[in-house]
Structures are given as structure tokens and as C-alpha cells.
Amino acid sequence: MPPGATLLAGNRLTAVQAAEIxxxxxxxxxVQYHPETGLDEVAGALRRQADSLVEAGLARGEDDVEAYALQVDALHREPNRRDLAWRLGLDEQVTDERLRLAEMRNFIGALVRPGR
Structure with missing residues (x-):
């Protein structure tokens, strides 16, 4: 982080997830992520970027991308499906909307705090 920056959020994988500069x-x-984006939007983005994902070698074909997107859609509909979360490599920081949006709530709260 640059000098004088304040760490606002981190997690088990990335020490700096959000900072104030x-x-x-x-x-x-x-922020290093998009907490405002729900899993349904992630699934749509995967489908829109299918060609790029295949080209980058992240999927063998559009069918692979669609199969993955279907799992992401299913987890969006049923966020307590630990089996899907495990398969997708996600944890409650993504599947629990309350946790996923915590930084945004804190940011908004900080903006309206007197003296800020």
C-alpha cells in the first residue's frame, strides 16, 4: 500500500482487499473485487465472456463455461448449498450477501459520518 494509506478490508486469501488512500x-x-455483483451477474458475465475464457485456456469450450455458469446460477438461487460453494471454491464471504456487502455498508457509513 502507498504511504499514508489505511487498510479497510482483507481476507484469508488477500491481505489488502480495500484501502483508503x-x-x-x-x-x-x-477495492480488489466487486462486492456489489451478485452470483447471478457473475454467471451472466461468464456467458458473455465464454470465447475469451476458452481462448485463455480456462475452459475447453462454451459447454464447459455454460456448465460452470449453471452451477453459479444454482448457488445464487440457493446460497446455503455448501456443496456448490465448495465445488466453485467460494466461501461465505461471497455466498452470504450480508458479509459480501459489509464493506459497502461500512463505506457508506463512513461517508455520512460527521467530520469525515
């Missing part, structure tokens, strides 16, 4: 009179918040 003050520069030239401005206050900037940055």
Missing part, C-alpha cells in the same frame, strides 16, 4: 486533498477508496 489520501492524495492531494482527495480521499479515495479502492
Amino acid at each position: 489520501r492524495f492531494d486533498g482527495g480521499v479515495f477508496w479502492g
Whole structure:
């Protein structure tokens, strides 16, 4: 992190997930992820980017991408399906909306705090 930055969030995989950076009179918040994006939107993005995923060698074909997207869709509909979360390599930081959006709630709360 740059000098003077404040760590706002981290997790088991990435020490810096969100930070506040003050520069030239401005206050900037940055995140390494998109907490506002639900799993249903992730599934749609996978489908839209199927060709790129195949080209990058992350899937063998569009059928592989679709099979993965179907699992992501299913987990969106049933976020307590630990079997799907395990298969997809996700944990409650993604599947539990309350936890996934915690940083956004904190950010909004910090913006409206007097003296900020």
C-alpha cells in the first residue's frame, strides 16, 4: 500500500482487499473485487465472456463455461448449498450477501459520518 494509506478490508486469501488512500486533498477508496455483483451477474458475465475464457485456456469450450455458469446460477438461487460453494471454491464471504456487502455498508457509513 502507498504511504499514508489505511487498510479497510482483507481476507484469508488477500491481505489488502480495500484501502483508503489520501492524495492531494482527495480521499479515495479502492477495492480488489466487486462486492456489489451478485452470483447471478457473475454467471451472466461468464456467458458473455465464454470465447475469451476458452481462448485463455480456462475452459475447453462454451459447454464447459455454460456448465460452470449453471452451477453459479444454482448457488445464487440457493446460497446455503455448501456443496456448490465448495465445488466453485467460494466461501461465505461471497455466498452470504450480508458479509459480501459489509464493506459497502461500512463505506457508506463512513461517508455520512460527521467530520469525515
